[in-house]
Amino acid sequence: AQSVTQLGSHVSVSEGALVLLRCNYSSSVPPYLFWYVQYPNQGLQLLLKYTSAATLVKGINGFEAEFKKSETSFHLTKPSAHMSDAAEYFCAVSDLDGGATNKLIFGTGTLLAVQP
Amino acid sequence: EAQVTQNPRYLITVTGKKLTVTCSQNMNHEYMSWYRQDPGLGLRQIYYSMNVEVTDKGDVPEGYKVSRKEKRNFPLILESPSPNQTSLYFCASSFGGRGELFFGEGSRLTVL
Numbered sequence: 658a659q660s661v662t663q664l665g666s667h668v669s670v671s672e673g674a675l676v677l678l679r680c681n682y683s684s685s686v687p688p689y690l691f692w693y694v695q696y697p698n699q700g701l702q703l704l705l706k707y708t709s710a711a712t713l714v715k716g717i718n719g720f721e722a723e724f725k726k727s728e729t730s731f732h733l734t735k736p737s738a739h740m741s742d743a744a745e746y747f748c749a750v751s752d753l754d755g756g757a758t759n760k761l762i763f764g765t766g767t768l769l770a771v772q773p
Numbered sequence: 774e775a776q777v778t779q780n781p782r783y784l785i786t787v788t789g790k791k792l793t794v795t796c797s798q799n800m801n802h803e804y805m806s807w808y809r810q811d812p813g814l815g816l817r818q819i820y821y822s823m824n825v826e827v828t829d830k831g832d833v834p835e836g837y838k839v840s841r842k843e844k845r846n847f848p849l850i851l852e853s854p855s856p857n858q859t860s861l862y863f864c865a866s867s868f869g870g871r872g873e874l875f876f877g878e879g880s881r882l883t884v885l
Contacts, residue, residue, distance in 0.1 A: 693876075760831070
């Protein structure tokens with residue numbers, strides 16, 4: 658069965674610094690992978706998704722993620738953090754084993770704090 | 774505007790008092806789903822629906838019911854709420870075939 662592990666429940670960076678949020682997945686089939694962002698008191702919004710095309714995926718707000726099959730990773734990065742990036746970030750894998758093709762398996766989330 | 778709308782956004786209730794959280798989407802999506810979000814556990818799927826009159830259990834269905842009588846609506850029913858159902862609930866929808874999920878803004882439920 659598919660699963661997702663996010664390393665680090667809390668990450669703090671300085672404004673202008675590199676953002677790196679880690680995600681490792683487990684999947685018995687070629688995965689579809691997603692990063693979602695949740696701002697306070699809001700729903701989840703898609704940042705980017707990997708669907709077996711280019712391994713480097715660019716998303717909104719300057720974020721990107723690289724699919725590395727050999728490392729089973731899909732880490733999220735942004736070269737320069739902005740105060741507005743403070744939010745919770747969720748990595749997710751599309752579950753095929755269960756038959757419900759739109760089910761997403763979510764990681765436990767990483768809360769990103771950006772210090773001025 | 775394309776959106777998923779949930780109501781109520783906030784609710785405090787007491788143990789055993791039946792309640793319904795409504796969900797409506799205006800994107801003509803076949804697939805709809807309910808998740809609950811709890812600290813340290815991420816989001817866990819409660820129920821999902823592949824289309825009208827087609828529903829199935831997710832990972833944590835106990836204590837919940839759903840129905841899908843119309844394509845746009847997917848209400849979540851708590852027949853006899855208990856304190857362990859205090860949580861943040863999200864409805865989501867998508868087209869078929871591993872598509873992107875669109876989420877509502879969430880419904881924060883407290884059961885006393």
